Amino acid sequence: MGIEIKICGLRTAPTLEAALAVGADLVGFVHFPKSPRHLSIAALPALSAQVAGRALKVALTVDADDATLAALVAALDPDILQLHGTESPARVAAIRAAFGRPVMKALPVARREDLAVVPAFAAVADRLLFDAKPAPDDVLPGGNGRPFDWRLLAGLDVSRPAMLSGGLDAANVADALSVARVDGVDVSSGVEDAPGVKSPDKIRAFVAAARSAAAARDAAAAKPYPLDKAEVS
Numbered sequence: 316m317g318i319e320i321k322i323c324g325l326r327t328a329p330t331l332e333a334a335l336a337v338g339a340d341l342v343g344f345v346h347f348p349k350s351p352r353h354l355s356i357a358a359l360p361a362l363s364a365q366v367a368g369r370a371l372k373v374a375l376t377v378d379a380d381d382a383t384l385a386a387l388v389a390a391l392d393p394d395i396l397q398l399h400g401t402e403s404p405a406r407v408a409a410i411r412a413a414f415g416r417p418v419m420k421a422l423p424v425a426r427r428e429d430l431a432v433v434p435a436f437a438a439v440a441d442r443l444l445f446d447a448k449p450a451p452d453d454v455l456p457g458g459n460g461r462p463f464d465w466r467l468l469a470g471l472d473v474s475r476p477a478m479l480s481g482g483l484d485a486a487n488v489a490d491a492l493s494v495a496r497v498d499g500v501d502v503s504s505g506v507e508d509a510p511g512v513k514s515p516d517k518i519r520a521f522v523a524a525a526r527s528a529a530a531a532r533d534a535a536a537a538k539p540y541p542l543d544k545a546e547v548s
């Protein structure tokens with residue numbers, strides 16, 4: 316089954332190269348001025364050219380209007396639009412139709428009740444991303460480096476590819492994958508030395524840890540159920 320790995324909030328050519336070289340499946344670019352990972356529209360074409368088909372390009376926005384999304388699509392040519400704000404299911408469907416790109420909707424999670432919206436968003440989005448719900452005084456709706464209780468996702472049937480984010484790092488991604496049955500993991504703060512400053516070493520460590528945890532998960536799933544001695548005698 317494997318795992319999809321997304322490194323988000325990349326801002327420089329060397330750190331993007333580190334993510335691509337280690338085999339990140341998705342690379343994310345943030346266009347949200349309040350974020351320390353914010354990239355201007357003008358910065359995007361060069362990063363887009365650097366990716367050159369080696370990973371899926373994800374454009375992250377927060378309650379962006381159509382003009383901003385159009386500029387982003389023109390500058391980055393993203394493979395996926397990540398909507399990380401308070402976009403409604405109707406807005407998600409409208410963006411998907413207007414821009415003709417797959418959409419990943421981020422859903423903030425703190426309690427089981429937060430998952431009640433899953434069917435409505437699964438009906439209109441191509442992918443879902445479960446992220447920690449921000450605290451009331453957080454400036455950012457994501458990218459806060461804070462995990463949530465992954466057990467809330469255990470047994471959840473999403474009917475769409477689902478990623479997990481929120482405070483993941485090389486040290487906890489194996490635990491997260493042993494609890495939450497997701498198709499992918501997404502990290503930003505956990506591969507940084509400071510907000511907005513990605514660490515190539517931490518990117519490599521995260522990808523290695525996630526791949527190894529996914530392999531262990533797959534091996535455990537493939538193991539035949541041990542036959543009881545009484546059944547074989």
Ligand SMILES: O=C(O)c1ccccc1N[C@@H]1O[C@H](COP(=O)(O)O)[C@@H](O)[C@H]1O
Pocket residue numbers: 323324343345347350351352375377399444446455456457458459460461480481482483501502503504505
């Ligand atoms: O990274 C940001 O600055 C950001 C800003 C606004 C919305 C989302 C943002 N990041 C996304 O949040 C999750 C979790 O990040 P972290 O690993 O906890 O730092 C991830 O999807 C980031 O792409």
